[in-house]
Amino acid sequence: MKETEISKHTISVLVDNEAGVLARVIGLFSGRGYNIESLTVAEVDAGSRLSRITVVTSGTPMVIEQIKAQLGRLVPIHKVSDLTLAGPSVERELALVKVIATGEKRVESLRIADIFKARAVDATNTSFIFEIIGSPEKIDAFNKLMEPLGLSEISRTGVAAISRGTLMM
């Protein structure tokens, strides 16, 4: 019965956009010792004041089930959906990556950015800021290639995710 394999899950949570709701979610994760790999939140429906939280977490199947059940019983929460189990989904993250380099390294960083369809959104004689959008894995790969070329600072948004096709949460 004991399943010990740890897997990564992306969970979408629809909540009332009210004071303290994010603290409730974060407090739940820290209080019960669950893992947060990334978390994003923003209002998605101003009319009915709903926000959507996307949280990437990991754990055994029993822990993942617990996380969803615990989220579900928070009072301001409307819906909890496990996108990893619900079927195929699109996951996207945006990163701003600062590369400080000159000479050949500077040129090489531009070439790699081109391959990854990253856009330079700021440039000086010695630096670029690249904006890259993609799956977390794609951004990881991009950062890895930039590392020897002068990568100096990264800001990532965390994952936003949604089910593919007509499926809704």
Add this chain to the structure above:
Amino acid sequence: MAERIMNGSEVVLQALTDQGVEVVFGYPGGAVLPLYDEIFKQNHIRHVLVRHEQAAVHAAEGYARSTGKVGCVLVTSGPGATNAVTGLTDALLDSIPIICLTGQVPTHLIGNDAFQEADTTGITRPCTKHNYLVKESSKLARTMHEAFHVATHGRPGPVVIDLPKDILVSPAPYIDPSQVQHRTYNPPVKGDRSEIEKAVEILASAKKPVLYCGGGVINSGPQACKLLAEFTRLTGAPITLTLMGLGAYPASDKQYLGMLGMHGTYEANLAMHDCDVMVAIGARFDDRVTGNIDFFSPGSTKIQIDIDPSSINKNVAVDVGIVGDVGHVIEDMMKIWKAKQYSINQAALDSWWSEIEGWREKRCLSYVQPADIIKPQHVIRRMHALTRDRKTFITTDVGQHQMWAAQHFGFEHPNEWMTSGGLGTMGYGLPAAMGVQVAHPDATVICFSGDASIMMNIQECATLTQYRLPVKTIILNNRYMGMVRQWQQLLHGSRYSESYSETLPDFVKLADAFGFTGLTCKDPADLDATLQKMLDIDGPVIVDIAVDDKENCFPMIPSGKPHNEMLLGHETSGDQAIDSDEGMVLV
């Protein structure tokens, strides 16, 4: 839609009245003065002044658990709110519906480190089911009604409403409860039909079934307890109760195995370990119940019924999980059982019962009552015998006396047993008894306590005197923090580090100082007369009973051990062993 405009304090009082609140336990202070002014002006809601805010919450818990209603608390900002935190946590872990109104500094001062300011919603977020900070007068009435809805629906729990002082004095519209529908929180009470059918079928095919029931049955209500008893008899299965569930099924019934868990009976724990089908009803597989989880009931198919989805598969993976109110689910199970004319194989059941009878033979709760010193278990048994004919409520503090009370006082009805189960809060018993007595002025309310626990909310004696609450407090005095001493003896080489009560007060003089009666007893021959005298006194009483300070609480599953490795302690032997006489010392 008719809205009446009142001031904020009037809205709060009107909402409490419309929600059926009769009593509020509280303590005034700067931030809640407008509310206290409003309380002064009205006669619907009674206010009971406690002497510490923690006690206000415990009193409200006692009130709630003994009535099935919501307990209501009113405290001021800052220290008033932080003092309430222990009580709130206690109510959260034991699923007790509480509304706690806390004062707050005016909205324009929030965040300024104002006098008696605390981030109450921040502090109480993890120790409440939900909490609110009311920042707009327009939302006050709705918030009040929603809070009651949240506290009482689904798995009950404490809800805090933080009320800034300016909100309490500003005009605010009032709407009545019928106009408030909660947007998101509407937990279902009916269980999934196909899961219930599956569960009933599994139970019917059992050879060694056991019903393991907890506080969820009591929270579901007296009707659920009645249904549980019917269902238990219908199936013929043995039943065991958790500490929180005591009273959900009559202790005198022959299908009852006693409490299970760390200090549960031998027969209950072995039945749990050896069963082939376990039905957990309103119980959450707490670590005090399961012992070592890796060896917990290894061969059984497990069915769990709980209103809280997060209780299912939390500690123990179950085969069938049913989310729903216990009463509704049992009713459905019974209908299916009858409709399909199920029955458990009689031969298998007989052989299971004979196995259980073998375990019962151990008489795991037996003890020897010598002539010269009072055994603590004996006090509980005698108290039970002497109160059999009256409506009696029992509260306890935490420690050995609590476990002895749970083991030896036979609870026949729900809502008559109040103890701090989940949090294990010393100091719970006396204020909880106060709350019970407020709700049941004519009943006998007994608080079993220890010499250490009683000191933790002893100031509430003043409340007893003020409101003439005839609570009977029995101190099983062994001059130790008994459970700490027991663990030190068993696990720490008898090094009794800081567990001796070096300077105890004279409890008789203490009672006298508070304006009521104190009694003592140390001779076993005087015990009955002392307890009877206590019952006959029309007012609060503290009885200080000197008990055997070496007595340990057995049976015991040591931490980390499975159910089938219980310590039975001293086996009954010698010429003073008393055997199964009515009201006497053996089980």
